[in-house]
Amino acid sequence: MKQIKFKNIKCFRLVILIFLILLVACNSPKDNIKDSYNQNKTTAPFSKKGILLRKGETNLLLINNKTPLKSDDSLKTHLLIEKYKNDLIVMDLTKVDSKEQAHCQTIEVWFDELQESFPPKAKVEKYKIMMDK
Template sequence: MNIFKVSILVYTLFLVGCVHNNEKKLNTEPSIETKETLFSAKGILLHKEKNTGLLLINNKTPKKNDYLLELNTLVDKYSSDLIVIDLSKVNKKKLKPGQRIEIWFEELKESNPPKTTVKKYKTITLFPLIFQLS
């Protein structure tokens, strides 16, 4: 009878050790949820203030005088083709209204117009090599 009790105790300890070892392995592997998924959008920087900008999307081209308009007027005029971008997380010194840019962001907040925080950006050159070769 004692051998039976000892074998049950050893078997139980073995199972507890296996479960504890598996928990350690699961906690050391990187979680899929921690990986960052970025989305992108391309457009023209229509307006830029200190930490906020307006990105004109959907292949729309503003008129020259539009760059002089106030922020609220631009939002009313282009509301369905705009993204309000928070530029606080990027170096925005080289950004100027009228530039074509591509932005990367994690989430697009549903509002009118939609809003997002830019994680990174790059300027888009329309003719990168044609004019450099001539």
């Protein structure tokens, strides 16, 4: 009779332990849950400074304190991306009025969302033209 009570107590403790583990796992923050639709996006507002490389419809931000060469002006967009692939962000400027931006101008841009592609892509929410020193 004593052995049956002991087994029941062990079983009860095991059930309680499993329940607590499941409770803690279900209480994890929403940010840790992966959404298959947005798994390649990071959603944290941030800013980056860099040099605007404007080539037609494709806007590129050269980051990491890189400066384009004068000969880069003649390169096609895909060659610029290949040359600076580790130091570029491809920008979508449809949400901002980008008429006053000029090629090779230093700017700071703010993103709400960054697609972690290669090179990364982002929709710019706002920008600020930096005064060259």
